[in-house]
Amino acid sequence: MYCSEKGCETSLIDTSWQQDIGLGVEWEEPRVPFCEWAGEMQRARKQEQGRIRREGEGQGVLLTFGNLDQETGEILPDCLLQTSQYYLDLLEVHVPERPCAPLVDTRENNNYLLPEPLGESSETGLVSGTEPLTPPHSDSTEITQVHRDTLADLIELARPLTQSLPDTAKFKQTFCGSEELSHSFLDANIHSSPLDNPNQMNSTACEETLSTHTQRDVCQDHTSTVTLAHTLYQDEFTQKDSSHTFSSLADSTILFHIESAIEPVALDTSLYGVDPPASQSEAEEAGHIHSDHTELFDLCLLSDSEEVESSSFQSCGTKAVPTQLTQNTLHEEAFHLSSRAQTASPPSPPARGAHRNRSTCHDEQHARALCLPLSVDDIVGLSADAFNEAVGDNELSQAQLVLIRDIRRRGKNKMAAQSCRKRKLDKMVDLEAEVEALREKSERGMRERESNVRALRETKQKLRKLYYKVFSQLRDKTGKLYSPREYTLQHSSNGHVYLLPRTAHMTRQAATRP
DNA sequence: ACGCATTGTCATTCG
DNA sequence: GTCGAATGACAATGC
Known part of the structure; x- marks a missing residue:
């Protein structure tokens, strides 16, 4: 117009x-x-x-x-x-x-x-x-x-x-x-x-x-x-x-x-057209730029993968893709980037608070980089049959197969570790509850034992008093009291009470022992 | 700086 | 023998 x-x-x-x-x-x-x-x-x-x-x-x-x-x-x-x-x-x-x-x-x-x-x-x-x-x-x-x-x-x-x-x-x-x-x-x-x-x-x-x-x-x-x-x-x-x-x-x-x-910009040099840093601060700034460069690459690939399956990954924003780059070039570069990320350099320390999602983001970035046909959630969440079917339906390269199985293994193991720890925690809670119940039961037993000991002591005291009371009322033919040291009272099964001399009683007891 | 808690990962065992 | 789940051990990270 x-x-x-x-x-x-x-x-x-x-x-x-x-x-x-x-x-x-x-x-x-x-x-x-x-x-x-x-x-x-x-x-x-x-x-x-x-x-x-x-x-x-x-x-x-x-x-x-x-x-x-x-x-x-x-x-x-x-x-x-x-x-x-x-x-x-x-x-x-x-x-x-x-x-x-x-x-x-x-x-x-x-x-x-x-x-x-x-x-x-x-x-x-x-x-x-x-x-x-x-x-x-x-x-x-x-x-x-x-x-x-x-x-x-x-x-x-x-x-x-x-x-x-x-x-x-x-x-x-x-x-x-x-x-x-x-x-x-x-x-x-x-x-x-x-x-x-x-x-x-x-x-x-x-x-x-x-x-x-x-x-x-x-x-x-x-x-x-x-x-x-x-x-x-x-x-x-x-x-x-x-x-x-x-x-x-x-x-x-x-x-x-x-x-x-705009002239074509070499992706391995700078997308931002920044001159080589002269000072340390500039070098640090260049480091930021380089980091953004790498991130941009992932995001470029994101737009590619969205064409394959738009539901798998969510775009993080508006990203411009250099028109000089073909998709194949991007995929190859992404593979190298992903390989480098997996094998070579250790990940830089993430920012504070980023630890929780670091691993997930890492896998997601790798999945994006290799254009996996499934999202990380699907890779991990699918059943074994569904996962194998999905892997079989999509002709995946060796690198993609390795990555998708690693993501699934790590994801499964992560969930397993979480459930394992939850079980361990639950078990510890149950054991603590059981220990508490046993402690209460033991305390109850102790209290009951003390009560029984007290009752037994009182009973023995009563029995002793009764014993001496009986002896105090027993008289021989001459009217003389029986000595509890020389005689003893025996209660038979038929309800009768016998007064026996202790020697006879001891002999009798020895005879009844096996 | 140190200890503790949390989380992810690997290696191994178990069913 | 294979596979997935379970778990101990370790490292990284945050508080």
Whole structure:
């Protein structure tokens, strides 16, 4: 879709907005033409720039993690400036000598498509001081006037398309040190996702993610000097109508096809185009980058495996795959990566709190790397018959067979160890309960024994008293008392009681013993 | 720095 | 003999 007339970009975007409104998007504020909005944007930027200059102290603080762009007044980290300059250099050849028409989307031609330029325009009331640029493939009548720093901002906006941020948090730690800045990049990654790129986030997921981020952006402080211009651009959208943001961007197809301007990047060197580190800190940063590189590879393969079985693995985000890489190349590289991970280098110490899922993630990464047809859960959870059937149905390589059986063995053993420990724990609990019951039983026996001993002692005492009482009442023929030392009382089975001399009694007892 | 608890993994035994 | 479950031992990690 080309527009050759001056000012046509305004009508195009306005038409897009009108279409959105026609689709039911409510517009609470009076409609502001895009050109006016762009002018406001530029004025806001100028004000921001002036504020930065006034706030020398704050600038000093901000410059601790970034550099001040002399043209825009934005604070950019070094890496961004380098990358921005890189893309500027790539696009410098397209700088024309006269004002240009807006860039519009021609996806077939892979042309640039930019939002309405913030450059000079008497009709739109935009500020002056622009440096005209034109996209590739545009003829003399299809020229675009783009403010240089706006182009730089849009390059930054499009940068995630080609460099991918495997892990926003890691990116934040590695490059920015500023949460807001990293949010800007995350938003840029979302807002600039080409809908027609199969490697990018689909529109539904993008909209969902976008909704979350736009809500946050509405609450964001727009006076921050760290916010990049494209974030301001997006925030202006979200201020007007957060639900309108994506549709506006999508319907007007404000996309930035940068792939055509990017040279092939050697994957084994750097996907981020970082020069060899000169210092230790740079070397550490390079280590982060290399780590992201490896992670990116896994994620590249993830998109491949999703084609095989989309239900097995879940995507971790929007990842760009270098178009120069074929799937076979990726698979071969993934195999080497997986092999290296399995055999060579010991895993680096994971972050605190990552220990619990380390093993599972490790297996999942290997499964992704080798494109196993089953998820780790399925590999472990399937019955033996189902597992063998699944393995038999899918023609797996030797490496895949080894890996899938290792994953199953480890997973089974892991569950077995867990159940074993649970059983051991339960057994210990049962044994402790049994010990407690036995202890109580023993205590009861002891108490009963003591009670019995006491009763026996009392009985013996009573018997002794009774014994002497009987002897005290027994008299021989002469009326003399029987001595208990010389006589004893014997109770027979027939109920009679006999008084026997002790010698006879002892003789009798000896005779009855076996 | 040290001890303890938890978890994963390997080797081995058992059914 | 094979296979899966069970378990002891060990290492890594977190607290």
